[in-house]
Amino acid sequence: AQSVTQLDSQVPVFEEAPVELRCNYSSSVSVYLFWYVQYPNQGLQLLLKYLSGSTLVKGINGFEAEFNKSQTSFHLRKPSVHISDTAEYFCAVSDPNPYSGAGSYQLTFGKGTKLSVIP
Amino acid sequence: ETGVTQSPTHLIKTRGQQVTLRCSSQSGHNTVSWYQQALGQGPQFIFQYYREEENGRGNFPPRFSGLQFPNYSSELNVNALELDDSALYLCASSWTDSYNEQFFGPGTRLTVL
Numbered sequence: 001a002q003s004v005t006q007l008d009s010q011v012p013v014f015e016e017a018p019v020e021l022r023c024n025y026s027s028s029v030s031v032y033l034f035w036y037v038q039y040p041n042q043g044l045q046l047l048l049k050y051l052s053g054s055t056l057v058k059g060i061n062g063f064e065a066e067f068n069k070s071q072t073s074f075h076l077r078k079p080s081v082h083i084s085d086t087a088e089y090f091c092a093v094s095d096p097n098p099y100s101g102a103g104s105y106q107l108t109f110g111k112g113t114k115l116s117v118i119p
Numbered sequence: 120e121t122g123v124t125q126s127p128t129h130l131i132k133t134r135g136q137q138v139t140l141r142c143s144s145q146s147g148h149n150t151v152s153w154y155q156q157a158l159g160q161g162p163q164f165i166f167q168y169y170r171e172e173e174n175g176r177g178n179f180p181p182r183f184s185g186l187q188f189p190n191y192s193s194e195l196n197v198n199a200l201e202l203d204d205s206a207l208y209l210c211a212s213s214w215t216d217s218y219n220e221q222f223f224g225p226g227t228r229l230t231v232l
Contacts, residue, residue: 043209043223090161106175109161
């Protein structure tokens, strides 16, 4: 079964400083990788995704992530954070559901990283 | 284009009761997935529906069941509610033939007392 590890449960960072949120996954097959953001009392919004091709993926709101197959990592970065980036961030992997037939996918999420931007 | 909507937004039930949560998928999407997000945790996959049939299930007991309708909207039913069922329930829709990007609704917050 897939698993996703987000190495930091909370990350405080000063406004305009850079930030990196770390994500590692376990997989022996090709996967799709995602980062979602969740603002308080809201659902999930997709920040960016890696499907194939270039290992550096750019997303919305100035975020980017780098896929590293050898290290099974997909870390999220932003060069300069804003107060509005305060939220919880989830890394997720998509893999065919091992309990059903081909064509069925599920997202496996990490436990999340709470990013707090300090003025 | 209408996004994913869920109803109700909040719900309070007591242990042993049954609950039905509803989800309308984004226009053009034919697959609906349900996730449970307990407080302080990441979402966990419950099951997925495609063409009105269950098309994958996570590690949840049979008292969690669902339906998908011809217009691709969906219901999540939970019987014999337990305290641990208290969570945010998220619905996500997608188009099966795509690269599996899932679009999430705002969720239903269920509290079991």
